[in-house]
Every structure is written in structure tokens, then in C-alpha cells.
Amino acid sequence: MSDRSALRPSDAMRVSLVGIKTRTTRAILSALGITIGIASMVAVLGLSESSKSDLIASLDRLGTNLLVVEAGGGIGFGSGTLLETAEDMVSRIGPVESVAAVGSVEANVYRTDLVPSTRSGGLSVKVASPTLLDTLGGSMAEGRFLIDSPDPLPVVVVGSVAADRLGIADFDGSAMLWVEDQWFGVIGIMDSLELAGNLDRSVLMTEATAATIFDYEGIPESLYIRSQPEFIDSVIEVLPATADPENPDQVQVARPTDALEARAAAEGAFTALFLGLGLVALVVGGVGVANVMVISVLERRGEIGLRRALGATRRHVAVQFLGEALILATIGGVAGVALGAGVTAAYSATRGWTTLVPAIAIWGGLGASLLIGAIAGLYPARRAARLAPTEALRSA
Amino acid sequence: MTDVVLSTEGLEKSYPGTPPVRALRGVDLLIEAGEAVAIVGPSGSGKSTLLHMMGTLDRPSAGSISVAGRQVQDLTDSELSAVRANHIGFVFQQFHLLPGYSARDNVADGVLYRGIELEERREMADRALELVHLQDRAGHVAEKLSGGERQRVAVARAIVGRPDIILADEPTGNLDSKSSAAVVDLLRDLNDGGMTLVIITHDLEVAGEFPRMVELRDGEIISDRRAA
Numbered sequence: 001m002s003d004r005s006a007l008r009p010s011d012a013m014r015v016s017l018v019g020i021k022t023r024t025t026r027a028i029l030s031a032l033g034i035t036i037g038i039a040s041m042v043a044v045l046g047l048s049e050s051s052k053s054d055l056i057a058s059l060d061r062l063g064t065n066l067l068v069v070e071a072g073g074g075i076g077f078g079s080g081t082l083l084e085t086a087e088d089m090v091s092r093i094g095p096v097e098s099v100a101a102v103g104s105v106e107a108n109v110y111r112t113d114l115v116p117s118t119r120s121g122g123l124s125v126k127v128a129s130p131t132l133l134d135t136l137g138g139s140m141a142e143g144r145f146l147i148d149s150p151d152p153l154p155v156v157v158v159g160s161v162a163a164d165r166l167g168i169a170d171f172d173g174s175a176m177l178w179v180e181d182q183w184f185g186v187i188g189i190m191d192s193l194e195l196a197g198n199l200d201r202s203v204l205m206t207e208a209t210a211a212t213i214f215d216y217e218g219i220p221e222s223l224y225i226r227s228q229p230e231f232i233d234s235v236i237e238v239l240p241a242t243a244d245p246e247n248p249d250q251v252q253v254a255r256p257t258d259a260l261e262a263r264a265a266a267e268g269a270f271t272a273l274f275l276g277l278g279l280v281a282l283v284v285g286g287v288g289v290a291n292v293m294v295i296s297v298l299e300r301r302g303e304i305g306l307r308r309a310l311g312a313t314r315r316h317v318a319v320q321f322l323g324e325a326l327i328l329a330t331i332g333g334v335a336g337v338a339l340g341a342g343v344t345a346a347y348s349a350t351r352g353w354t355t356l357v358p359a360i361a362i363w364g365g366l367g368a369s370l371l372i373g374a375i376a377g378l379y380p381a382r383r384a385a386r387l388a389p390t391e392a393l394r395s396a
Numbered sequence: 397m398t399d400v401v402l403s404t405e406g407l408e409k410s411y412p413g414t415p416p417v418r419a420l421r422g423v424d425l426l427i428e429a430g431e432a433v434a435i436v437g438p439s440g441s442g443k444s445t446l447l448h449m450m451g452t453l454d455r456p457s458a459g460s461i462s463v464a465g466r467q468v469q470d471l472t473d474s475e476l477s478a479v480r481a482n483h484i485g486f487v488f489q490q491f492h493l494l495p496g497y498s499a500r501d502n503v504a505d506g507v508l509y510r511g512i513e514l515e516e517r518r519e520m521a522d523r524a525l526e527l528v529h530l531q532d533r534a535g536h537v538a539e540k541l542s543g544g545e546r547q548r549v550a551v552a553r554a555i556v557g558r559p560d561i562i563l564a565d566e567p568t569g570n571l572d573s574k575s576s577a578a579v580v581d582l583l584r585d586l587n588d589g590g591m592t593l594v595i596i597t598h599d600l601e602v603a604g605e606f607p608r609m610v611e612l613r614d615g616e617i618i619s620d621r622r623a624a
Contacts, residue, residue, distance in 0.1 A: 003466075003478035006511030015508070022496045306492040309453060311481020311509035313474040389453040393488065 005311045007319070015316075016323030018303075019296050027328055030292040034332030034372060035339060037282025038365045042340025043347075044278055045361035048271040050344060050353040055264045057354075058194065062137055064257040065232050066195055069223040069243050072252055081219045082251070086243040087129070090223055093242055095231035100132035101220035102199070105210050107180035109156075109203045111166050115178070121165045125179060126202040127210040127220075128157075135224045136193050142171035143188025152208035155185045159200040160192040177203065182213060195256040196224065285332065286372035293325050293380035297387075304384055305392030318385035322377040329373020330366070337365045401561050401592045402427040402450055406459035409445050409615075419445040421615040422459070427561070427594060432587040434603035435596045437612035443596045444565065446612065450594065451484055451563045452476040464560040481509040485554030487564035491546045493538035499525060499549045500534040506556035517556075524552040528582055544575025551582060555591065562586070564595040568602055580605050 007015070020027040069090065071082045083089075087101040105127060108120035132138075133145040146157055156177060158168065168175040168186060175186040184205070193199050210216035223243065227235040236255075240248035297304070304317055312320075341357045348355040407423040410416045419442045427433055437443045448454040449461060452468050461468050464483040468476060480486075485506065493502045503521035504514070512520075525531045528548040533541060541549065547567060554562050564583065568576035580602055587593050587606075595606065603609050611619040 003475070003482045004511070005474060005477040005481040005509045007509055008511055008513065011508060011514065014514075018494060018497075022494070302490065302492055303494065306486075306488070307509075308477070309451065309480060309484075309486045309488075310505060311477050311479075313477040313509075315474070316477075316509065390448045393453070 005313050005316070007312070007316045012316075012319055012323060015320045016327055018320075019300065019324045020327060023296070026292060027331075030289050031328045031332035031335070033285025033288035034282065034329050034369050035285070035336040037278055037280075037285040037372075038333050038336025038369050039339035039343065040281055041275060041278035041368070042337050042357065042361045042365045043343040044271055044274040045364075046340060046344030046355070046357040047347055048267055049356040049358050049361075050348045051267060051351070052264050053356050054351070054353045055260055055267075059257055059260055062195055062257060062260075063226075063229070064255070064261075065227050065229040066136070066256055067225040067227060067232070067236065067239065068196075068254045068256060069225065069239055070252045070254070071221065071244075071250060081221055082223065083244050084217070084219050087220060087223060089242050090225060090239065093227075093235060093238060095228040095235055097226045097228060098131050098135045099226075100129040100135040100224045101127075101207075102129075102132065102222050102224065103127040103207075103210075103216065103218070103220045105214040105216050107214060109162075109166070110178040111168070113178045113183075121162075122201065123162045123165060124202050125156075126199065126204050127207050127216055128199075128204040130206065132199075132204070132224060133190070135226050136196055136199075138193045138196075139191045141189045141191045143173065143186070145188055145190070146204060146206045148206065149208065152206065152212040153185070154182060154209060154213065155187045155205070157188045157190060157204045158186055159190055159202045159204070161200040162203055163189045165201075179203070180214070282368060282372060286329075286376045289325055289328050289332075289373060290376035290379060292328075293321060293377055294383070296324075297321060297380045297384045300384075301387060301392040304387050305389050305394075308389035308392065314385040317387075318381040321381040321384045322374070325377025325380065326370060326373040329369045329376065333366045333369025333373075336369065337362050340365065399429040400426055400462070401429050401431075401464060402594075403462045404446075404450070404456075404459060405461075407446070407449060407456050407461065408458035409442075409449060409454070410457045419615050420449070420456070423612075423615070423617055425610065425617065425620075427592065429560075429592050430587070430590055431608060432584070432593040432606045433595070433608045433610055434606040435594065435610045435612060436598065436600060436603045439598065441612045442615040443612050445615075447563055447565050447594070447596050450561075451486060452479050477509070481507075482557070483560045485557065485559040485562045487547070487550050487554045487562065487567045489566040489569040491538075491543075491550045491570070493546055493549060495539050496537055498535050498537055499530060499541065499545075499552075502538055502549055503552045503556050506553035510557060520556050521552070524556040525549070527555065527586070528552045542575070543571050544578050547571060547575070547579050548582060551579070551586075555586060561592045561594065564593065566597055567595060568597065568599065576602065 087099055091099045105125050107125040109123050109125055130146050130148050163169045171189050176183045236253050239253045240251035243251045344357055345355045403426045404423050407420050409420040410418045435443050449456050456469055463479055500518055500521045503524050504517035507517050525534050528551055530548055568579055597603050607623045609621050610617055
């Protein structure tokens, strides 16, 4: 008959749970370090993914094919205006789908004629093409946008911030505004324009109205352009020379969605930083587990000696303590993933984002905690296994 | 002629130092199946060292040991573990029960490293607990038992796998005289049932309860008496 010392896998698991069962509080506390590390990493990845998906959704909704042409850039010229012909010329560029010009008139807007003239509220009066709203992909909160009309009527459309400041957000179709010694009827209030925030603080009128009342000469400050997306780079290239053939270097072309894309990229950079901090927390958690395991091996010398006397091999003892470290790390990791996902869901809810916890965060988190557990358990397990049975029994 | 369960020949054990400590100096001992042997001697006489050698927990510096027909001094560490798992039962002074686990599960651990299934181990444990008259304490956790009961659970753990020999290291050392007497009675009953037993004690009164007494001094056997 050949002798054999054998431990069934299910018993190896039971034996690894002995330390956790007999010292539960300590086990929970040591797993907590790993929980915090994993939770912060999962939350960072989840929040970054959720916010990025929100930005990408914004980009999809707004379209990345909007361009803005403005005057400026040259030193000492400072006219701040484009050519009168710019809108026409730009609209002839093949892939340009729509163009809207925006100019301004020297005027202030007030709620009534009784408001002192110094309280202009930081609002500006702009002249806009009727195509502006569609070009920007904007929408009306109330009423309708400007239309070309043969008879220039004293009417305006109000930006979202301007409507708030002027106290006409509750639109009932009867509001009047006092613009430079004349009453104007309000025909609509726009929703906030995500790609042209400056227009939110403006009151808009048609070119015909501005020309009649303020002697507006039709010289725009900026053009908003929608191009076919596949030709956008070519359009950007020809825009300066088209808008101002004589001084193309004084024409600035911008793509407002670049800012959003830059924001998405910047959040990526922060993600890496916070992920690094999460990793530090995880490693500290791992050191905590290793520390607790080393103490546990010292305290449980008697048990180790008994197990060797009962017939456990060195390997069985090593497996027991390594298993305990892995179980602690797994408990910590699972709790960490749950906590991290919970934090992501809670924060996303407050920001109105769709909660997204990437699979890599979940599986990576569990994998990282197992790896940390294995590393943390290796040294204590070796120490336990190398303990001579007689020494273990004597010191107990 | 009866079977020899355990024998040592010229057993030596020295611990390094200047000068080296010679804990055992040529011990020849033969233990036959069904014997109950008390090994006595003052502290430092080498009786614990001898028990560790017989239990394959430590290796001799010289000489040979045979346990259940196996020459163990040349076996590997895991082979020695296998010998302990299958042929030797231990009882310790400090009981070494796992807190938080029932008497039944503590006894079942006696055959844990034989690869027997948990359910079967528990059934074996229940039978062993009956032999030590603790069947009604099977579900009690270790810390709810009295000292005497704990040592009887430890004895049940030692016998649960029906080993060839039980090695008891000062089993009454942590017990009051009443519990001590109960444990000694239990060990004698088990021996009457055929269990081979070696008990180490410094208590001559306890040793006197057993039919054979081996006296050790300075690592040597100075007397080996059998009761008439």
C-alpha cells in the first residue's frame, strides 16, 4: 500500500477560509484596502467613459462640420469686420451647405424705456441671416426665428441668456423690448446654442430691419458655415481667400467642436492620472493584505504545526495561506467593483449622463485584485510552508 | 510473535551549538502493536525530541526509525507527511482545536489530508466522538467545551483515522486532576480496545497507569519496565 497525503480542492478552499472565519473583522479591514483601490480605479474608468460618451453624444448631435469665419488676426488693423460680399462668396464654395452671417449694431437693449441707459446688462444687439438657426443646428424655446420679409418689422429674436436677464423667459407673444429709443416686438426665444454661446447673450434682428432703423451697412463680423463633412478640410483651406481675397491672413477659421474634442482628450489625460492614484491605493491595499497575512502566519504557528502533524505537506500549508490571501483580495475586488460602479452610477445620475462602466474596468479590477492577492500571499505562504513542524508546535 | 509498530535503532539527535546539544544518545526502542508505553523523564531528558522523531516531525542525526513497517529516516518531506496522515495520530498538551469550528469538524480534520470527502469524514468523526463519549457535544464549537472535553475531542481527532499508533505529548499537562484522570482512563480504554499508544509525561502518577514505562535521562533510556 502506498501512502499519500492529499487535500481535496473543496477542502483546500475550506481550509483557506479558516483564518477569515476565525478573524473576521481583521479580514474585512484588510480587504478594505483593496476595495478602495479597485473602487477608485473602476470609478475613474466608469466616470471617464460616461462623461466621454456624453461628449461624443453632444458631438454627434451638434455635428463636427460647423465652421466659423471671423475677421481679425492681423495686428493693427482691428476693423473686426469681414467684407460685405463674404457671405455670397462663401456660399459659392461647392461643399458648403449653408451660410449665415452675423453682424452687430451699436445699440443697447432694455426691458422698458424706464431702465437707466447704463444698465445695458451686458447684452448685445446682433444682425443675423434667417438661415442662422438651421446652420447652427439650434432650436427655438418659444415662438419662431427671423424670416426675410419685404417690410422690415421692428421685431427681434432673443437668446436664452438674454431672455433670462431681460425677464421675458415666460414668453406669451406680447413682450416688447426697448432698443435704442424704439420698441421692438419679441417673436421668439432661442434655446441655448451649444456651438455659439455668445449669441445666447444677444438679441437678433434681420438685416433689413437693422438697415432701416440703425443704418446697418451689411458688413458681417462672422459667418457660420455648414459644410459637407467629407470635404471639410478642403473648405477650411479655401475659406480665408474666399472670404477676403485681398487679405486672407486676416480671416480666422475655427471649428467650435474642436473645443469639445479637446475636452474629451483632456479628460483622457486626467483619467490616466487618477488611474495611477487608484493603482497606488491598490498597491497599498495589497501591502495591507500581505502585512495581515504575515501576522496571521506568526499567530497561527500552532495551527500550522498541527496541520503538519495531521499530514499536511509544505505545499498544502502554502496553498492554504495563498488561498486565504486570494480570497481576501477577491472579496475586496468584488466589493471594489460594486462600489466603483455605484459611485459611477450615482455621479452620472447627478450629471444626467448615461452610466457606462467599461468591461475592462470590471474584469481588469477583478484581475488586478487577484494579482495583488497572489503577490501579497506569496511571501507569507512561503514562510508558513517553511516552518519546521517541531518549531511550529513548540512555539504555540 | 506480535507485530512491531514502531522501532528505533541507535537513534541520535544533536542540535548545532558549541558544544552541540546531544538531545538523544543512541535510543533503541521497540513498540509492539497493542502496547501502551509511558515515556517519563525530567525536562530536558529528550522525551519530546524522541516523540517528534517517532512522529516523523523531525529527522534523526543518526540511527534509524521504522514506523508501520517503513524506514522513515530516508523519506522526503512529503512522504513523511503521508506517513503522518495515514499511520500516526497525535495528541498535544495544548489541544490545538480550531476555534469557531464544531467538535465534529475538528475531529473530521484528523483525516483531512487523506483526501476523504467531507461527508464521510464527518461520519467518521461522529463514530470517533462516540468512542470518547462526546457524541452529544458534536455540534458544540471548540471554545464552548471544558478543558477535559477539548482534550477528549483532540483524542477523537487522533483516533478518527484508526492510525497504527497514537503519540500523546503531555496530554494531561493542561488539565486539572479530575479531567486528567478522565483522559487517562479514556486512553487506557482505547488501549484495551487494541490501540497502540505512546504517552509522554513528567507525571509519574499518570505514567504508572500504563503497563510499560520507559525512563529517559540525558537522551538515554535508563530503565524500561513492564508491569507484572
